[in-house]
Amino acid sequence: MSGIRLMTQWDTVDKKTGLVIPGEAVPGHSWVKGAAQIFSMRLNNLDFPDLVKDTAGATFTLDKDYGASTGWGMVVDAASGDDTHGIQVGTGTTAVAKANHQLNTKIAHGTGSGQLEYKAVVVGPTHGISGGYRVTVSRQFDNNSGATITVQECGMVWTCQDTSLVQKYVLVLHDLQVQAILNTESKIFKYHLDFLV
Amino acid sequence: MMKLSYQLIVKDKDGNIKSDTGKMDAHSWVKQAAQFFEFNMKNADGSGIKDLNSIERAWDISSNTVGIPFDISDSTTGVFVGTGSTAVTSSDVVLDAAIPDGTSAGRLVHGAPTIYEGILGTSTGWTHLIERDFQNDSGATITINEVGVYTKYDTNTGAGTSPNTSMLIRDVLGTGVAVLDGESAVVRYFFDWDV
Numbered sequence: 001m002s003g004i005r006l007m008t009q010w011d012t013v014d015k016k017t018g019l020v021i022p023g024e025a026v027p028g029h030s031w032v033k034g035a036a037q038i039f040s041m042r043l044n045n046l047d048f049p050d051l052v053k054d055t056a057g058a059t060f061t062l063d064k065d066y067g068a069s070t071g072w073g074m075v076v077d078a079a080s081g082d083d084t085h086g087i088q089v090g091t092g093t094t095a096v097a098k099a100n101h102q103l104n105t106k107i108a109h110g111t112g113s114g115q116l117e118y119k120a121v122v123v124g125p126t127h128g129i130s131g132g133y134r135v136t137v138s139r140q141f142d143n144n145s146g147a148t149i150t151v152q153e154c155g156m157v158w159t160c161q162d163t164s165l166v167q168k169y170v171l172v173l174h175d176l177q178v179q180a181i182l183n184t185e186s187k188i189f190k191y192h193l194d195f196l197v
Numbered sequence: 198m199m200k201l202s203y204q205l206i207v208k209d210k211d212g213n214i215k216s217d218t219g220k221m222d223a224h225s226w227v228k229q230a231a232q233f234f235e236f237n238m239k240n241a242d243g244s245g246i247k248d249l250n251s252i253e254r255a256w257d258i259s260s261n262t263v264g265i266p267f268d269i270s271d272s273t274t275g276v277f278v279g280t281g282s283t284a285v286t287s288s289d290v291v292l293d294a295a296i297p298d299g300t301s302a303g304r305l306v307h308g309a310p311t312i313y314e315g316i317l318g319t320s321t322g323w324t325h326l327i328e329r330d331f332q333n334d335s336g337a338t339i340t341i342n343e344v345g346v347y348t349k350y351d352t353n354t355g356a357g358t359s360p361n362t363s364m365l366i367r368d369v370l371g372t373g374v375a376v377l378d379g380e381s382a383v384v385r386y387f388f389d390w391d392v
Binding site for chain 2: 003004005006029030031032033035036037039040043044045046048049050066068069070071072074075076077096097098123124125126128131132133134135137158193195196197
């Protein structure tokens, strides 16, 4: 197997102890158009020549330069409460298409009906695994909405900037994932990026 | 899955294609590639990246005085070739035996990187590529056995920034490709982002 292998994992946070009970890592699937556009921009160090679509469906010209909040265009470090980028979850079930620019139906951050509390994204340190090295991006979701929420889809959004240096958000990964989160329960979703020899 | 492929084309003295490997499965993102993704996604300074001399360096995330991550438009980065054939390991930091630039014995003239802007749709996703030409004016045949991709970045030394180079990808060819004197080789890496 060559390239960057994607694996996904759901962990459960024990309500009483706070201990994390790891789930099974299973293959992820879906890099979407935004990933190729941003990485191409980064390799060539040129503003991307075609319009890129952000998670709101608006198009913009992707800028190549460094931004304090957007780095070099691949940033996932969303803070607690910020559901604009990093890992997002949703309830949509439509099959993933390669040109997707947003989750089908994103679950918003919050404690209201149908909402989950998005905790800060964590990017783990590069570490060795069988066959190569792994970088894990994870995010905890707390359900204080009053009812069970069943997640049906997950995604990763990178933040970048346009040529007017306005911060933008671009979907790079999208997977259909089913995971029920009970009221008062917390779960952690992980994307493992495996760089394999 | 994000798949990596390479292709090596040899052209004769008249520029006609003499041989073409076609797209071959590449294998080998090495540790430094994972670290680059980690530091870029964190948007934070990093450390512990090995340069081509296996010295651990720090990564200054915001510096672009000299180094811009992944940038292949600079001739000191991008695609490189070598004669080594030691099997790839994920901890490799440099080509086994990189072929230096020039016209002397054992050297190939490194062309400027060819920039392909944009991406193309495929049946399974999206693809883009990077490419470089290598001209053999050395007087003898040179056999390419390995290919790779280097990138550069800055280290903040406290008294300014210092540029460093690290390897991201290395592949050993199944069969070495001979480039005769007067011939040229075109080396491409394809990045396939699949749904």
